[in-house]
Amino acid sequence: MMYRRLDDKGDMIMGHGDADYLRDTPLAVAQAVVTRLRLLRGEWFLDLAEGTPYAPAVLGKHTKESYDIVIRERVRETEGVAAITSYESFLDGETRRLTVNLTIDTVYGPTTVQEVM
Template sequence: MRYRKQDQDGDHVFGSSANDFYVDSAEAVAQSVKTRLNLWIGEWFADTSDGTGWNQAVLGKKAGNLYELALRQRVLETQGVLSIEDFESQTDPNIRKLTVTMTINTIYGTYSLDEEINR
């Protein structure tokens, strides 16, 4: 698996040739997970059915933590992910922030993610 690195702002990294990519590593799978979580359904012109169901399952007033099921499913459907070892989420509705912390088991080893999602 080869995946282009992103900087803190989510922009692709260029200019360092092969060093701009994660190759056959847990970081490559983690970058794919982050990218997939941040893609909304209908946002990608080549496949408008792909994406995380933010409007459908995550945002708004949902019963309990049902949004966790949607996020877990999205992560587990990512190429290279074998399982989710640990998953925690916290919401702050006042500033519309969701923090997801998880440890994923990938085909290359384990990786811990800490994602803040502001919507």
């Protein structure tokens, strides 16, 4: 698996040749998970069915159990993910931010992912 590195702001890193890519590492899979969680359903013009269905499956009047199912499924469908070994989510009602903490087994080894949506 080869994945282009992202900087701290989520932008692609370019101009450093091979150093711009993650290859066959747990970090590559973790970055793929984060990228897939950030993609909104209908946002990619080549495949409007691709993306995380935040509306209506996560945002709005949903329970933790219903949106956790959607997020877990999206993670499990990511290339290189073998299993989710630990999952925790927290919804902050004041800031309206959802934080997801994951530990996943990948085909390259274990890694952790924290994403704030």
